[in-house]
Amino acid sequence: MKKTVITISREYGSGGRIIGKKLADALGFSFYDGELLSLVAKESGYTVEFVRQNDQKKTHSLLYHLYMGSQVLPASDMIFIAQSKVIKDLYSKESCVIVGRCADYVLRGKEDVINIFIHAPLESRMARVEKEYAEKADNYKSYVQKQDKSRVAYYNYFADDAWGKVQTYDLAVNSNIGIDEAVKLIVDYVKMKQGE
Amino acid sequence: MKKTVITISREYGSGGRIIGKKLADALGFSFYDGELLSLVAKESGYTVEFVRQNDQKKTHSLLYHLYMGSQVLPASDMIFIAQSKVIKDLYSKESCVIVGRCADYVLRGKEDVINIFIHAPLESRMARVEKEYAEKADNYKSYVQKQDKSRVAYYNYFADDAWGKVQTYDLAVNSNIGIDEAVKLIVDYVKMKQGE
Numbered sequence: 001m002k003k004t005v006i007t008i009s010r011e012y013g014s015g016g017r018i019i020g021k022k023l024a025d026a027l028g029f030s031f032y033d034g035e036l037l038s039l040v041a042k043e044s045g046y047t048v049e050f051v052r053q054n055d056q057k058k059t060h061s062l063l064y065h066l067y068m069g070s071q072v073l074p075a076s077d078m079i080f081i082a083q084s085k086v087i088k089d090l091y092s093k094e095s096c097v098i099v100g101r102c103a104d105y106v107l108r109g110k111e112d113v114i115n116i117f118i119h120a121p122l123e124s125r126m127a128r129v130e131k132e133y134a135e136k137a138d139n140y141k142s143y144v145q146k147q148d149k150s151r152v153a154y155y156n157y158f159a160d161d162a163w164g165k166v167q168t169y170d171l172a173v174n175s176n177i178g179i180d181e182a183v184k185l186i187v188d189y190v191k192m193k194q195g196e
Numbered sequence: 197m198k199k200t201v202i203t204i205s206r207e208y209g210s211g212g213r214i215i216g217k218k219l220a221d222a223l224g225f226s227f228y229d230g231e232l233l234s235l236v237a238k239e240s241g242y243t244v245e246f247v248r249q250n251d252q253k254k255t256h257s258l259l260y261h262l263y264m265g266s267q268v269l270p271a272s273d274m275i276f277i278a279q280s281k282v283i284k285d286l287y288s289k290e291s292c293v294i295v296g297r298c299a300d301y302v303l304r305g306k307e308d309v310i311n312i313f314i315h316a317p318l319e320s321r322m323a324r325v326e327k328e329y330a331e332k333a334d335n336y337k338s339y340v341q342k343q344d345k346s347r348v349a350y351y352n353y354f355a356d357d358a359w360g361k362v363q364t365y366d367l368a369v370n371s372n373i374g375i376d377e378a379v380k381l382i383v384d385y386v387k388m389k390q391g392e
Contacts, residue, residue, distance in 0.1 A: 011363075117362050166313050166360050167207075172368035173385075181388040185381065189369075192377040 001027065002112060002194055003095050006186075007103040009117045009163065012147035013125030013133070015175045015182070016118035020099045022183045027190065030096040036086060044082035046075070054079050057154065080158050100151075104168060105159035114193060116186055117164070117172035124176060197223065198390055199291045202310045202382075203299040205359065208343035209321030209329070211371045211378070212314035216295045218379045223386065226292040232282060240278035242271070250275050252296060252350050276354050296347075300364060301355035310389060312382055313360070313368035320372060 006023065010016020017033055024031035032039075037055060041048040054076045073081075084106045090096055091107055104115040120128075126140040137143035155163040162168040171189045175182045202219065206212020213229055220227035228235075233251060237244040250272045269277075280302045286292055287303055300311040316324075322336040333339035351359040358364040367385050371378045 117368075119363050164362050166362050166365065166368040167315050169362065169368065170370040170372075172313075172362040172365065174366040176366075177385065177388040185384060185388070188381060188384065189373065192373040192381070 001095070001190075001196070004029075004112050004114060004190065004194070005091050005095065005103075005107060005110075006097045006114045006116060006190065007107065008097060008099045009104060009115070009169065010099070011119040011125060012151065013129040013144050014118045014120040015128060015132075015179050017099055019118055019175065019179055019182050019186070020097045022179065023186050024097040026183060026187050027095070027097075030090075030094055031099075032090065032096055033099040036083065036098070036101065039086045040079060040083045043086050044079055046079065046082075050075070051079055057150075102155055102159040105155070105162070114171070114190060115169045117169040118175050118182065119172065120175045197291070197386075197392070198308060200225075200308050200310060200386065200390070201287050201291065201299075201303060201306075202293045202312060202386065203303065204293060204295045204312050204314060205300060205365070206296070206314040207316065207321060208347065209325040209340050210314045210316040211324060211328075211375050213295055215314055215371065215375055215378050215382070216293045218375065219382055220293040222379060222383050223291070223293075226286075226290055227295075228286065228292055229295040232279065232294070232297065235282045236275060236279045239282050240275055242275065242278075246271070247275055252347070298351055298355040301351070301358070310367070310386060311365045313365040314371050314378065315368065316371045 006020075006027075006029070008016050008020040008023075010019075020033065021031050023029075034052075037051050038048050040046075041051045044051065057076055080102075083101055087098060087101065087103050087106045090098065091110065091113070104113075107113045122141065122144065125144050129135050129137075129144055130140055135143075152163055166172060170193070171186060173182050173185060177185075202216075202223075202225070204212050204216040204219075206215075216229065217227050219225075230248075233247050234244050236242075237247045240247065242250075253272055276298075279297055283294060283297065283299050283302045286294070287306065287309070300309075303309045318337065318340065321340050325331050325333070325340055326336055331339075348359055362368060366389070367382060369378050369381060373381075
């Protein structure tokens with residue numbers, strides 16, 4: 001199979017991460033989600049723990065920082081820059097699946113990149129977060145919606161407004177057909193794209 | 197196979213209509229695109245030719261018509277109402293594939309409806325419109341973009357702003373993998389959804 005980078009964007013609780021992991025296993029590709037953090041730490045000079053704390057978070061705007069008299073970029077911006085470099089390095093050297101982190105934006109326009117979006121109805125995402133992710137929340141509906149908003153805000157800050165638009169993705173799937181089924185569908189798509 | 201209605205929304209020139217037709221053939225379902233017009237004519241009392249002229253067109257707003265002193269709804273609105281009734285009737289009695297006409301909106305929230313979106317990069321859509329659809333235009337780029345805008349305006353007028361958002365569709369596919377490949381992928385999705 002030709003070198004390919006697959007990016008996975010996903011709604012919170014849609015099972016996008018596990019689909020990405022199983023997809024990487026099925027294709028024999030490397031998998032990067034939290035795994036990216038140590039590479040980003042190395043690139044940026046920050047500790048892994050510091051990178052983790054600022055991972056996929058939107059900061060105050062750059063203007064705010066300039067107004068506050070800061071001479072350096074906010075940490076999240078520095079981390080995003082380091083992360084983008086890591087993603088481009090991975091693209092140049094190996095086939096892999098990358099979850100989140102605006103990877104579709106960082107690699108936009110490049111050949112051999114397949115962008116996938118995973119979503120699911122709110123009710124099934126609430127149930128997955130409670131039962132499978134075993135996360136604790138008083139109100140799962142507002143918890144899931146808050147995570148969604150945070151993802152969109154992160155993308156809008158570092159990328160553009162293309163998150164969640166069908167044209168941004170080669171394939172967008174409602175994971176309600178089942179996790180393994182979604183993986184099989186994406187594997188088929190990748191093979192078709194490669195003319196196999 | 198269980199009774200299922202599949203709606204196809206599509207960018208102009210993406211091959212969405214032919215994908216819908218081949219999908220219907222593959223599944224043994226009825227197919228409705230222009231075929232809907234005679235049913236709508238019968239339901240509305242207009243001639244087929246009049247329905248065709250007003251098909252998938254947005255009118256002046258209802259307020260404009262009230263301002264002009266009209267006592268009846270604009271023809272396009274009457275046709276949309278008749279068309280929505282036809283779509284709901286089809287839903288209640290047979291498995292079928294329906295292209296366009298806000299069918300996803302008309303049937304929103306109903307069981308056993310699968311919403312599909314077909315898109316493709318602008319360049320490949322321009323090429324398809326020129327070579328396969330054999331349509332004549334001085335500038336294919338602006339021609340295709342104008343058709344896209346008209347579709348979005350029609351949807352926004354009669355439905356809501358959910359056109360082109362990933363969450364609106366169970367499956368959204370870039371048809372650049374090939375027409376037959378896209379059909380195969382959708383057939384697999386439908387079978388997975390039905391637990392086959």
